[in-house]
Amino acid sequence: MNKDTIRVAFFDAKPYDLTSFAPLEQTTPLRFKFFDTRLTPDTAGLAAGCDAVCVFVNDTVNAEVIDALCRMGIRLIVLRCAGYNNVDLQAAYGRIHVAHVPAYSPNAVAEHAMAMLLTSVRRIHKAYNRTREFNFALKDLVGFNLHGKTVGVIGTGRIGRAFIDICRGFGMKILAYDKFPAEIPDVEYVDTDRLFAESDVISLHCPLTEESRHMIGKDAIEKMKKGVVIVNTSRGGLIDAEALLAGIKSRKVGAACLDVYEEESDIFFEDNSGHILDDDVLARLISMPNVILTSHQGFLTSDALAAIAEATAGNILAYFGDRPIPNELCYRCGNLENCKKKKNEKCF
């Protein structure tokens, strides 16, 4: 299957994507067709004539899109991100290979989580705005030390562990919950009830699945300490946003640091400043003085973007070079007992 030129339909392309991906055309057979638009059933036809498609977190890769891509003879979808909850892996199985970038820079996301947490607990977002107007008053800027506080980390994979390392450096006590606990120095695994009850800060680093959807909802928030700070750099759907808003209004939740939002797909990554925001829950959250919201930018460092481009190219070149795809995904891989893949093989 070795090809002289590999044409890749690149959906939802942003200027920073061009900076990191276009140079690959000089050193590899990859040739990109960059589209501003997202991949949806309506736009899938743009990929006609291409050999592969490259997508991001908010592209729609459902059964309808997969059918359309297969009809065009496309046999590879590469995600330039880690999360893949937007892909119907079951519909893809046996028909079109899917690969992602599992670990481009766990530190980028973990550092963003800590940046948001520090901004919140030291009120940097307020102080920054004040001093720009020469307002040097300290009123309402009292924060609290992280040293000696308890952080509850949900999901202790690559990003969760990088975040734990940072928290350890801050002298925090670390509790954790994971479906598959590991041995991590200075970390005590507990059930979610104890994590909710004892944590001053709760940071989410597990994937979004049917099981984890709305794991932070009304019941969970009721079990938390008054004044808890909730940090979510993972996926918006982990939190029931209406329950979070209620928790903030009742003063139970002390602050929220959100890099992701359940209904972000039609809002994030775009300049909506000239529009009226239809999402009342999001608008109300943003209006809160103790909510910090960033637009899914945890991954956005030059180091991570370079690693993403390199790993994505590696996945494409492996497939078209008839080699096993390093980061192939299939719905069976998510259920390790049933994954038939042996080391150095494709999933099907």
Ligand code: NAI
């Ligand atoms: P990972 O796969 O290394 O770790 C995930 C951990 O969560 C694993 O230890 C797993 O056992 C655990 N887990 C799975 N289901 C769970 C559940 N129901 N409850 C508790 N733990 C559970 O993933 P990684 O690389 O650490 O990424 C974590 C998440 O971060 C991704 O799923 C993605 O959604 C998000 N992410 C966000 C980015 C951003 O820019 N904000 C960028 C990259 C990833």
